[in-house]
Amino acid sequence: MSLARRVRAASFALAWLLVPCALPAPAGGQAAVPAMPVDRPASGQALLDAMPKDVLEQLMHERMVVLKTDASQKDLVQALVLFSQPPERVWELLIQRERQKEYRPELTDVQVVSRTEDGMVEEQHLRIAFLSVGYRLEERMDPATHTLTWHLDPSFESPLQHVSGYWELHALDGGRTVARFGTRVNVSSAVPGFLQNGITRKNVPETLDNTRQWIDSEGRWRP
Numbered sequence: 001m002s003l004a005r006r007v008r009a010a011s012f013a014l015a016w017l018l019v020p021c022a023l024p025a026p027a028g029g030q031a032a033v034p035a036m037p038v039d040r041p042a043s044g045q046a047l048l049d050a051m052p053k054d055v056l057e058q059l060m061h062e063r064m065v066v067l068k069t070d071a072s073q074k075d076l077v078q079a080l081v082l083f084s085q086p087p088e089r090v091w092e093l094l095i096q097r098e099r100q101k102e103y104r105p106e107l108t109d110v111q112v113v114s115r116t117e118d119g120m121v122e123e124q125h126l127r128i129a130f131l132s133v134g135y136r137l138e139e140r141m142d143p144a145t146h147t148l149t150w151h152l153d154p155s156f157e158s159p160l161q162h163v164s165g166y167w168e169l170h171a172l173d174g175g176r177t178v179a180r181f182g183t184r185v186n187v188s189s190a191v192p193g194f195l196q197n198g199i200t201r202k203n204v205p206e207t208l209d210n211t212r213q214w215i216d217s218e219g220r221w222r223p
Contacts, residue, residue, distance in 0.1 A: 041170060043170060044170030047080075047180070059080050063209070063212055064208050066079045073184075075184050076182070077204050078180070078181075079180075080178060080180060080181070081178070081179045082172075083176060083179065083212060084176055085176070086177060087146050087170065087171050089218075090146075091146045093215045094148060094167060095141055097120065098110055100124075103211060103223060104210065107124055108125045108132075109124070111123045113136065119141050120141075121137070121138055122150075123135070124137070133158075133159060135153075135158040135163070136153035136156040137163065138153050146168070147166060147169070150164065150165055151165075160185060160186070162184065162186035163184070163186075164183065166181075167180070210223050
């Protein structure tokens with residue numbers, strides 16, 4: 001793989017980590033798991049009804065849309081994704097975290113380090129040109145609300161200073177699912193500038209679309 005393609009793949013990886021209501025890390029440490037939005041919709045249709053017409057049209061046409069955020073929160077990304085599978089099936093596939101390499105080719109290794117009743121610790125590794133980047137995420141899963149949240153494991157040394165985000169699934173008519181996704185990442189100043197510059201909103205759509213195609217294909221699709 002060429003250097004340019006490796007950098008691009010790495011950008012997708014970190015963009016994936018990049019979500020609504022993620023809170024900034026306090027000085028000297030990792031922020032707590034971000035609180036879920038207070039405006040959780042009553043249903044998937046209620047979520048869609050609250051969207052502007054142009055956003056809704058793009059979602060229906062492209063099956064994914066990155067939402068506008070406040071200019072003061074440049075490291076915050078929010079998006080909606082439309083799955084053709086019902087929430088129960090999307091959830092079953094989404095929480096199979098050890099299978100992420102099937103649709104995220106930038107990852108060189110994914111391991112579940114430990115599990116609890118409501119979550120897990122996941123370790124990911126990716127190679128960016130001549131660099132190897134590793135980090136651990138503490139994840140919490142709420143099957144009752146089909147909500148997955150994550151934040152950076154502060155006990156594991158990493159060039160990432162802050163990572164937090166979530167998936168939130170809502171049912172739609174016709175056995176479909178609309179999902180809210182978002183993430184926020186702060187990278188250490190020790191990371192080369194070319195990598196920091198690659199972590200932008202333009203990388204998020206392809207990362208999310210890979211996830212959508214993999215889930216809609218029952219885990220058979222490959223990028």
